[in-house]
Amino acid sequence: MTAPRQHPAPAACHGPQYQALDRLATLVSVIDAAGAIRFANNALEDAIGLSRRSLTGLALADWFSEPNLLQNAIQGAVSHEYAVIRYDARLQRLNNEPLPVHVVLAKSEHGGELVVELLPLEQQTRLEREQRLHEQAHANKELIRNLAHEIKNPLGGIRGAAQLLQLEPDARELAEYAQVIIHEADRLQALVDRLLAPHRRARVVDEVNIHEVCERVRALVLAEYPRGLRVRRDYDPSIPEFRGDREQLIQAVLNLVQNAAQALQARRAAGDAEIVLRTRALRQVTFGRQRYRLALELHVIDNGPGVPEAIKDRIFYPLVSGREGGCGLGLTLAQTIVQQHHGLIECDSVPGRTDFKLLIPLP
Numbered sequence: 001m002t003a004p005r006q007h008p009a010p011a012a013c014h015g016p017q018y019q020a021l022d023r024l025a026t027l028v029s030v031i032d033a034a035g036a037i038r039f040a041n042n043a044l045e046d047a048i049g050l051s052r053r054s055l056t057g058l059a060l061a062d063w064f065s066e067p068n069l070l071q072n073a074i075q076g077a078v079s080h081e082y083a084v085i086r087y088d089a090r091l092q093r094l095n096n097e098p099l100p101v102h103v104v105l106a107k108s109e110h111g112g113e114l115v116v117e118l119l120p121l122e123q124q125t126r127l128e129r130e131q132r133l134h135e136q137a138h139a140n141k142e143l144i145r146n147l148a149h150e151i152k153n154p155l156g157g158i159r160g161a162a163q164l165l166q167l168e169p170d171a172r173e174l175a176e177y178a179q180v181i182i183h184e185a186d187r188l189q190a191l192v193d194r195l196l197a198p199h200r201r202a203r204v205v206d207e208v209n210i211h212e213v214c215e216r217v218r219a220l221v222l223a224e225y226p227r228g229l230r231v232r233r234d235y236d237p238s239i240p241e242f243r244g245d246r247e248q249l250i251q252a253v254l255n256l257v258q259n260a261a262q263a264l265q266a267r268r269a270a271g272d273a274e275i276v277l278r279t280r281a282l283r284q285v286t287f288g289r290q291r292y293r294l295a296l297e298l299h300v301i302d303n304g305p306g307v308p309e310a311i312k313d314r315i316f317y318p319l320v321s322g323r324e325g326g327c328g329l330g331l332t333l334a335q336t337i338v339q340q341h342h343g344l345i346e347c348d349s350v351p352g353r354t355d356f357k358l359l360i361p362l363p
């Protein structure tokens with residue numbers, strides 16, 4: 001009835017009643033009341049990267065990033081507080097990143113044993129994250145437009161009044177202050193114009209070659225940072241051209257690469273700063289709740305210190321900046337431009353490796 005097993009189970013690992021669990025795609029383990037693994041099905045062996053023979057006898061809780069969650073759940077189940085317990089956790093894998101899972105723990109019919117089911121959450125969290133990004137970008141756009149107009153209107157009046165003040169013969173000693181007002185009003189005006197620019201400019205649609213875009217950006221950034229910075233290319237030549245606004249896309253990629261170069265300040269000084277521009281063609285991908293036959297994936301990867309933890313989940317918001325002198329518009333603008341191309345930008349950052357991934361559907 002059951003398929004032959006790759007790993008003969010040790011005696012402790014119970015007989016045929018558990019072998020059926022090998023047919024499930026869900027990760028399943030049977031543990032004793034102390035939390036020691038008695039059985040791990042094939043799916044769980046594969047996920048962790050160890051055979052069930054090696055897993056048997058180990059504490060299942062130790063395979064989670066948060067061991068105490070399972071320990072508490074086991075206690076709750078054993079002390080008859082709960083029949084079934086569910087919670088989210090991260091499963092540690094041997095040669096892989098932790099896997100977000102939904103854990104379902106239930107008592108088994110067999111004396112004192114517990115059955116632990118792990119349902120991978122990867123899909124779900126990714127969808128939720130994308131949807132959040134999408135909604136956030138939409139809210140940003142509204143906010144920016146309204147705010148910019150609210151600022152723009154009185155600004156004209158302030159500047160005009162300051163100019164009049166400057167011309168006033170009785171107020172010569174105030175002319176310097178008036179000049180400061182004019183200067184600051186101009187600076188604000190420029191900021192507001194930058195805020196409104198991506199929404200106002202008509203899109204120029206052209207055939208875009210993403211590697212041309214990358215090369216332009218690469219040349220610009222190397223001209224700005226001629227020392228201590230290497231910009232490595234890792235291009236997939238099979239990527240077809242697509243219709244889009246080339247200048248806007250250059251701006252979007254430039255914003256990402258400039259951020260990376262800025263974050264690499266210390267490494268540039270040390271001479272080992274590196275940015276990688278990696279392109280790939282992806283087949284059958286889903287993002288923004290749509291499935292695409294083909295999509296472009298462009299990574300901008302740097303070996304800098306990573307996005308500051310405090311602003312990590314807000315970096316795509318306007319006016320959020322983690323650096324001295326930053327105005328926090330670069331990523332907002334880049335995200336807006338890429339979304340106008342039906343794509344999106346995601347960020348994955350840990351100290352030493354920051355990866356901004358830009359996805360755009362291809363024809």
Ligand SMILES: Nc1ncnc2c1ncn2[C@@H]1O[C@H](COP(=O)(O)OP(=O)(O)O)[C@@H](O)[C@H]1O
Pocket residue numbers: 255259260261263302304305306307308315320321322323325326327328329330331332354
């Ligand atoms: N590659 C990166 N490495 C580390 N931090 C980054 C990176 N890219 C962006 N950031 C952080 O995100 C913030 C927002 O970026 P951005 O929207 O371009 O605004 P600005 O560059 O004006 O600060 C930056 O100030 C920086 O703190």
Ligand SMILES: [Mg+2]
Pocket residue numbers: 255258259326329330331
């Ligand atoms: Mg920036």
